[in-house]
Amino acid sequence: MQVQTRVERQRKILSVIEKSSIDTQAALQSALLKMGIPVNQATLSRDIRELGLVKVEDEGAYRYVSRQTLPKPTTKPKPAALESISKFIQDITHSGNMIVVRTDSGAASYVAEAIDNLQMPQLLGSVAGDNTVFFVVNAESKTANVVKTLRSMTQ
DSSP: OOOOSHHHHHHHHHHHHHHSOOOSHHHHHHHHHHTTOOOOHHHHHHHHHHHTEEEEEETTEEEEEEGGGSOOOOSSOOHHHHHHHGGGEEEEEEETTEEEEEESTTOHHHHHHHHHTTOOTTEEEEEEOSSEEEEEESOHHHHHHHHHHHHHHOO
């Protein structure tokens, strides 16, 4: 069976990652091929990006999930809401007036939004990549305290 459209192929991809623990593009490509859906690596990479798939840690291993299944921070998260994103945070460090938060792949924007929504006056802003968030603190002397606060809220 040959899938005729990109939309149909992407629906099958979502179905596969929902039903199976897929950890690599090669594993996803193999699973699709077993379903009669041949796809090359470039197309698969594009589909993964368009679908917003991210890898998250699940019981010591990584697997693809849809961003829609990740918890969304509320507009004003409470510490309990931050605890729900703590599973995506790998490390919080700082240097000078910069704080670096390392996250699971694809989770940085969710972590950044949750922390930004705290509206901490010491935080001037943030920049989120795929797995790293940079925060700028308004004074170097306050950085260690902000790090301590973030660690206590997210552990």
